[in-house]
C-alpha cells in the first residue's frame with residue numbers, strides 16, 4: 223500500500239523551485255511555453271477557477287500533482303532540439319516611467335480590454351457579494367461623501383455609485399488608469415463621479431481640511447513605495463467615526479511564496495507578449511489576476527499580525543477582518559474554511575478590513 227505523504231509547505235516549495243528553474247531557462251528559448259506553463263500553475267493556486275473548473279478540489283493534492291506534471295512538461299522542451307526559439311524583443315516597452323506610472327501602465331491595458339458586462343455588472347455583483355455578507359451597511363454610503371483610493375478602471379467606484387452617495391471621487395496615481403475610468407464613465411453614462419489623478423501618498427496635502435465619510439481602497443497600498451504612509455494618508459482623509467474599507471495582500475503559504483518568485487520569470491518576458499499568448503489560449507479578457515502580479519513593479523505581502531499591529535497604533539473605534547464572502551476565488555475565505563491545509567497553501571489569505579475611525 224502506498225503511504226500518503228503528509229501535506230507540507232517545505233515539500234511544495236522545493237517542487238516549485240525545481241519547476242521555476244526550468245521555466246527561467248524556457249524564457250530564453252521558448253517564452254510562449256513559459257507563459258503557458260506558468261499560467262497553468264498559477265490558476266491552480268486559487269481555491270477555484272470560474273472559467274475552467276477544477277476536477278480535483280483537494281487543493282494540496284491538486285497543486286502537488288500539477289507541479290509534478292508541469293515540471294515534466296517543461297523538461298520536455300530541453301529533450302530535443304527542434305522546438306523553435308522565438309524572439310520577444312519586439313514587445314519590449316522602452317518608456318521610462320515613475321513607479322506609479324509603471325504600475326498604471328501594467329493595469330491600464332488589462333482594464334481597457336475588460337468586456338463591458340464585466341466592468342458594469344459583474345464587478346458590482348462581486349463588490350456587493352463580498353461586503354454585504356460582512357455586516358457592511360448601505361447606510362455608510364447613501365448620501366455620504368465617498369472616495370475610492372487607487373480606483374483603477376473605476377469598477378468599484380461604479381459599484382459604490384449604485385448607493386447614491388452625496389459625492390464620489392475616484393483617485394488613481396496613474397493617468398493611464400484615469401483615462402480608462404473616464405472612458406467607462408462615459409460609456410455607462412455614470413453621473414456624480416469625479417476621477418482624478420493623484421498619488422495616494424499626497425492625499426492629505428491635496429485635500430487639506432476636506433474629509434470623507436467612507437473611503438474604499440481595494441488592492442492599492444501594497445503597490446506603493448511606502449505602505450505605512452499610504453495607509454496613514456487614507457486615515458487622514460477619513461472623518462472621525464467615518465469608515466475605511468481596505469483590501470491588502472496577505473502572506474505565507476505556497477501561494478504567496480510562488481507569487482513572489484514568479485515575478486523573476488516575467489522580468490524576462492514583455493507584458494504585451496504574455497497577454498498575446500494568454501489571449502491565444504482563449505483566456506477571457508477580465509481574467510487579469512495573473513498578469514498584474516507578474517508585472518507590477520512593487521508588491522508587498524503582509525501578515526495579519528503585522529497589519530493589526532499597525533491598526534492598533536491608531537486607536538480606532540473598531541476594526542474587523544471580513545471573512546465571509548460568496549466569492550469562491552477569495553483566499554481569505556478558502557484559508558479559513560480549509561483549516562488543515564489552508565495555511566500551507568494560502569498562508570493568511572488576503573486581508574480585508576472594515577475600520578471605524
Ligand SMILES: C[S@@+](CC[C@H](N)C(=O)[O-])C[C@H]1O[C@@H](n2cnc3c(N)ncnc32)[C@H](O)[C@@H]1O
Pocket residue numbers: 322325326329371372373374375376377378393394395396399420421422423439440441442445446447514
Ligand atoms: C490592483 S489595482 C486596484 C484597482 C481598483 N481598486 C480595483 O480594485 O479594481 C491597483 C491600483 O492602484 C493604483 N496605484 C498604485 N500606486 C498608487 C499610488 N501611489 N497612488 C494612487 N494610486 C496608486 C494603480 O495605478 C492601480 O490602478
